[in-house]
Amino acid sequence: MNDTPEAARSAGTKTRAGAPETVISVKGLTHWFPSARSTHIALDSISLDIRRGEFVCLVGPSGCGKTTLLNMISGQLKPHWGSVDVTTSQPASSAIGYMFARDSLMPWRTIRSNVAYGLELRHVPRASRLARADEMLHLVGLGGKGHMHPSQLSHGMRQRANLARTLAMDPELLLVDEPFGALDAQTKARLQGEFLRIWEGTGKTVVFVTHDLGEAALMADRIVMMREGTIRKDIAVEFPRPRNLDALRFEPEYQELVRSLWDLFAEGEE
Ligand SMILES: Nc1ncnc2c1ncn2[C@@H]1O[C@H](COP(=O)(O)OP(=O)(O)OP(=O)(O)O)[C@@H](O)[C@H]1O
Ligand SMILES: [Mg+2]
Numbered sequence: 001m002n003d004t005p006e007a008a009r010s011a012g013t014k015t016r017a018g019a020p021e022t023v024i025s026v027k028g029l030t031h032w033f034p035s036a037r038s039t040h041i042a043l044d045s046i047s048l049d050i051r052r053g054e055f056v057c058l059v060g061p062s063g064c065g066k067t068t069l070l071n072m073i074s075g076q077l078k079p080h081w082g083s084v085d086v087t088t089s090q091p092a093s094s095a096i097g098y099m100f101a102r103d104s105l106m107p108w109r110t111i112r113s114n115v116a117y118g119l120e121l122r123h124v125p126r127a128s129r130l131a132r133a134d135e136m137l138h139l140v141g142l143g144g145k146g147h148m149h150p151s152q153l154s155h156g157m158r159q160r161a162n163l164a165r166t167l168a169m170d171p172e173l174l175l176v177d178e179p180f181g182a183l184d185a186q187t188k189a190r191l192q193g194e195f196l197r198i199w200e201g202t203g204k205t206v207v208f209v210t211h212d213l214g215e216a217a218l219m220a221d222r223i224v225m226m227r228e229g230t231i232r233k234d235i236a237v238e239f240p241r242p243r244n245l246d247a248l249r250f251e252p253e254y255q256e257l258v259r260s261l262w263d264l265f266a267e268g269e270e
Contacts, residue, residue, distance in 0.1 A: 021087070023173060023205045024050040024073055028082035031068060042068045044229040045082070055199065055206045057216035059261070060226035066209045069226075070175050073207060074098050088172045094122070097171030099179055103158050105150040111161045112137065112146030118169045129168075136164035139198060156187035160194070167198065174199075177209045192218060193245045200242045213261040217254060218245050225264060233264055 029046040032039045042065045050056050058066045071077040072084050074096055088095035105114045112133045119129035137146050140160040150158055159179055166174065179195070180188045196219060199206060210216050216223045217237060225233040237257065239248060248254050 021052045022049045023052045023054075023087055024048070024207070025085040025087075026069075026073070026082070027085075029069070029072060029079050029084060030081035031072065031077065031079045041229050043072070043079070046229070046231055047082075048224065048231060048234075050205060050207065052205055053203045055208065055219060055221045057220035057223045058207065058209045058226060059211070059213060059216045059223055059265075060232070061265075062211070064226040065229045066226060067177055070098070070177055070207060070209060074175055086173065090172065094169065095172045097166040097169050097174050099162055099166040099174070099176045103150070103155075103162060105158060105161055105165070107150050109149070110146060111142065111148050111150065111153065111164075114150070114161060115146070115165045115168050118165065122169075132168055133164070136168045137161070139167065140164045140194060154187075156183050156191065159183065159191065163191075163195065163198075172204060174204055174206045174208075176206065178211065179208075180215070181211065188215075189245065189249075195219070196243060196245065213265065214249075214258050217257045217261060218243070218248060223261065225261070235261070 026046055026048040029043050030041070031043040032041045034040075046065075046069065058069065060066055068077065072079055073086060075084075075086070075092055076098075086092060086096070105111070106117070109117065112130060115133035115136055116129040119132060124132070134143070134146060137143055140163050142157060142160055142164065145153070145157070150161070153161065163179065166176075180191050183191065192215060208216075208219060210219075220237050223233075223235045223237060224231055225235065239251075239254065
């Protein structure tokens with residue numbers, strides 16, 4: 001997180017030979033959940049490569065398998081068939097940061113102590129981990145709020161604290177599931193901008209799940225549209241970076257992309 005944006009991005013996105021390095025390689029991934037009546041196929045032969053430094057959004061209707069795929073990438077779920085290879089320089093436990101859709105802050109701890117918790121598990125000395133927590137809280141706009149408890153914060157502030165907690169671990173790979181799902185439009189727009197600003201300075205690989213096609217078009221380098229456990233479309237998003245989201249929202253190219261995403265989305269609904 002401390003590198004200059006340019007250095008971090010170029011170091012993070014290229015191998016020595018200059019070709020982007022594959023960080024996540026998913027091959028023929030198939031998974032099902034048995035239920036009382038039948039077996040439900042949640043992922044059906046999914047194959048996908050994600051390169052270092054890419055920001056990939058997974059979109060698709062509720063129940064299409066987005067969270068299941070994220071759980072497979074994080075290693076929390078093992079597929080019945082197929083494989084997921086994640087190449088990181090650190091062990092997966094410290095290389096992968098997973099920010100859940102639900103608020104997972106511990107209510108009895110202060111925000112600062114929540115953010116420092118992962119570092120505590122890594123036995124980072126107290127002064128260092130609290131300094132790191134303060135740095136991350138400042139980064140997400142919660143500087144000076146570290147003494148508060150989760151119940152004293154708004155939903156948007158809690159989501160920012162969640163983000164600070166994930167970033168504090170300095171993961172190489174960020175997996176985020178609907179981080180701004182239940183927020184009002186204004187808070188959501190602000191956090192989207194903050195998330196991108198933070199990410200654009202690090203060059204980390206991000207897999208970001210969202211229901212919101214407009215959000216995906218603003219944030220992603222690539223949008224992977226899923227449907228019923230399969231990948232329906234893999235779309236490159238070419239808008240230059242760093243992106244000014246307040247301006248991009250009103251660009252005709254952006255609006256055209258969102259329209260085409262909706263068309264694709266609607267095709268499968270017929
Ligand atoms: N632990 C589980 N037990 C049984 N079925 C499950 C389980 N987890 C997921 N499923 C089923 O697998 C399918 C995919 O679920 P998943 O949570 O991946 O969808 P999703 O795309 O993340 O949906 P949403 O957008 O609503 O979060 C759904 O039909 C769901 O009911
Ligand atoms: Mg989900």
